[in-house]
Amino acid sequence: MKFSTKGRYSLETMVFLATSDTSCSIRSISDATGISSGYLEQLMIPLRRAGLVESERGVQGGYRLARTGITCLDVLNASEGKFQPVPCNGCKREKCKTHATWSLFKNNVNEFARAITLESLASHLVESEQGGGI
Template identity: 40%
Template sequence: MKLSTKGRYGVRAMFDLAQHMGEGPVSLKSISERQGISEHYLEQLIAGLRKAGLVKSVRGAQGGYLLGREPDKIKVGDIIRVLEGPIAPTECVSEEDPECCTKSEYCVTRTIWEKVRDSIAEVLDSITLETMLEDAQKFESERSLYMYYI
């Protein structure tokens, strides 16, 4: 039940792009340095995000990547689905083309996995890059308040 680095790195990279909106294209090199992720590896991950339209690319010198749409229109669930595949604790309850076991038309355990799937999807789809930016801002202001009283 672990997320792979693909999903985790992907969310961090997308959040990094969100934090640098309005500064023109952001190079993979700068993302990889800030986030401590291999540049070559990031390249693979972002290729998928680009094909899915979550990022736009600008080639050539001074090129880089930009968010494919407004941060409030990019859900964490979108990113995870691109990089990790459909949300599903088991194949038989995959969000797309579930391969049902033929053994039984009704399966008591399947209903469990469906509930798990839905609860994961609900969390991931309730968080957007926009809400992440707000959370980060909120923390920043709380921290400076705290610093003030020391």
């Protein structure tokens, strides 16, 4: 199982925004992450709808995190949808031997992603002096 490019790039973008004290233009995000400007615009739509980023127009405008405490799970849910690794979803067997395992896997992945905030990821980047960003 792997997340799509959309989820990976959304997380990368959000961590970059978490390293900045000001709004970031699409161009500055693109320069720092290597993600094309056009694709970044598409990534921002579900993140904005989920209330994770705010945008500001104008010369000093750009994108910034909408709030603190955003988790990796918040970003992945906004960009990928709910994480559902249960391959036997809708299984008609009365006693499915794998359903409990996949449910446990889903719960552990969700709990892990819920425990990691963008601020904690960003602080590791700043501490390792990786350009104040990615």
